[in-house]
Amino acid sequence: MKRHVVGAHYGLKDWVAQRITAVLMAVYTLLWLVIALVNRGIDEALWRTLFANEAFRVATLLFGLSLAWHAWIGMRDIWMDYIKPTALRFSLEIITVVVLVGYAVWLVEILWAPR
Amino acid sequence: MTRPRPVYLDLVRIRLPLPGLVSILHRISGAALFLIGIPLLLLGLQSSLGSPESLASLRSMFDQPLVKLVLLGLVWAYLHHFCAGIRFLFLDVHRGIDLAPARRSSVVVLVVSLALTLLVGVRLW
Numbered sequence: 001m002k003r004h005v006v007g008a009h010y011g012l013k014d015w016v017a018q019r020i021t022a023v024l025m026a027v028y029t030l031l032w033l034v035i036a037l038v039n040r041g042i043d044e045a046l047w048r049t050l051f052a053n054e055a056f057r058v059a060t061l062l063f064g065l066s067l068a069w070h071a072w073i074g075m076r077d078i079w080m081d082y083i084k085p086t087a088l089r090f091s092l093e094i095i096t097v098v099v100l101v102g103y104a105v106w107l108v109e110i111l112w113a114p115r
Numbered sequence: 116m117t118r119p120r121p122v123y124l125d126l127v128r129i130r131l132p133l134p135g136l137v138s139i140l141h142r143i144s145g146a147a148l149f150l151i152g153i154p155l156l157l158l159g160l161q162s163s164l165g166s167p168e169s170l171a172s173l174r175s176m177f178d179q180p181l182v183k184l185v186l187l188g189l190v191w192a193y194l195h196h197f198c199a200g201i202r203f204l205f206l207d208v209h210r211g212i213d214l215a216p217a218r219r220s221s222v223v224v225l226v227v228s229l230a231l232t233l234l235v236g237v238r239l240w
Contacts (some may be wrong), residue, residue, distance in 0.1 A: 015196065019207065022200050044170070051164055071149045103153055110161045110188060 017071045021066035041083040057111045064107040068100040117188035138223040140197040152189050183239055190235045195228040 035050070036042050042050075050056050073097045083089040130138070162173040176182055202220050205211055211220050 019204065024206070026197065026201070042230075047163065067153065071153070074142075074145045075149055079144065103157060105159055107160075110157065110164065113164070115164070 004079055012106060014073045024066045025063055025070065028059060029088075031059070051111070052115075053064060059106065061111060072100055073079050108109040133225070134217050137199050137202070137224050140225075141197055141203070144196045144199075147192045148196060151185070152192065155186075155189065155237065159216070160167040187232065187236050187239065191228065191232040194231045194235075195224070198224040198228045 011042055035046075035090045046114070051060075076093055079089050083092060159173060162169040177186075202211075202224050205220070206217070211217055
């Protein structure tokens with residue numbers, strides 16, 4: 001029987017990761033909604049208070065890391081579907097990873113910048 | 116027995132069913148959020164938490180109509196991606212997988228994300 005190898009076992013792991021990171025980001029989004037509703041909007045003072053809070057920074061970082069992982073899986077799916085030349089697709093995948101890791105480092109810098 | 120059936124692989128001639136529309140918009144909104152949304156979000160967060168001057172320049176940037184339009188587009192992208200994503204999670208656990216409910220839920224996703232975008236738009240202007 002001729003078999004078509006279409007991928008390795010990373011498929012299921014990524015599928016699960018895509019969903020878990022989605023749920024984490026949804027929870028963080030709803031957290032913002034609750035904060036906005038309870039305080040009837042978010043002004044500058046509340047904004048600064050939130051990001052001065054260590055737990056909130058960690059939650060924001062978790063959101064950012066979830067976003068980076070989620071975006072990696074999604075963008076890789078897009079590159080795999082539409083970019084057929086292997087060299088070009090591989091380059092775009094590498095660029096995507098580098099950019100996302102850069103964004104994650106930038107987020108840490110923003111969140112824990114001395115103020 | 117094989118009957119000749121029309122095969123439309125021409126994107127212009129394919130009439131996309133509603134769940135298909137939600138699906139491709141999910142992909143397009145995701146790509147937009149990656150390409151434009153994330154860098155803008157980081158720039159905005161950095162300016163908003165920086166000096167009073169950087170916050171002021173961020174505010175004056177928000178006042179430009181073109182910037183507001185781009186932001187509104189990104190807000191829609193986030194809301195559509197959010198709503199369609201929740202729909203996909205339900206489909207994953209085989210809820211609403213039949214044709215009629217799947218069609219209904221795709222209408223709900225399109226309408227709710229557009230309505231919420233409108234709501235944000237009203238507040239933004």
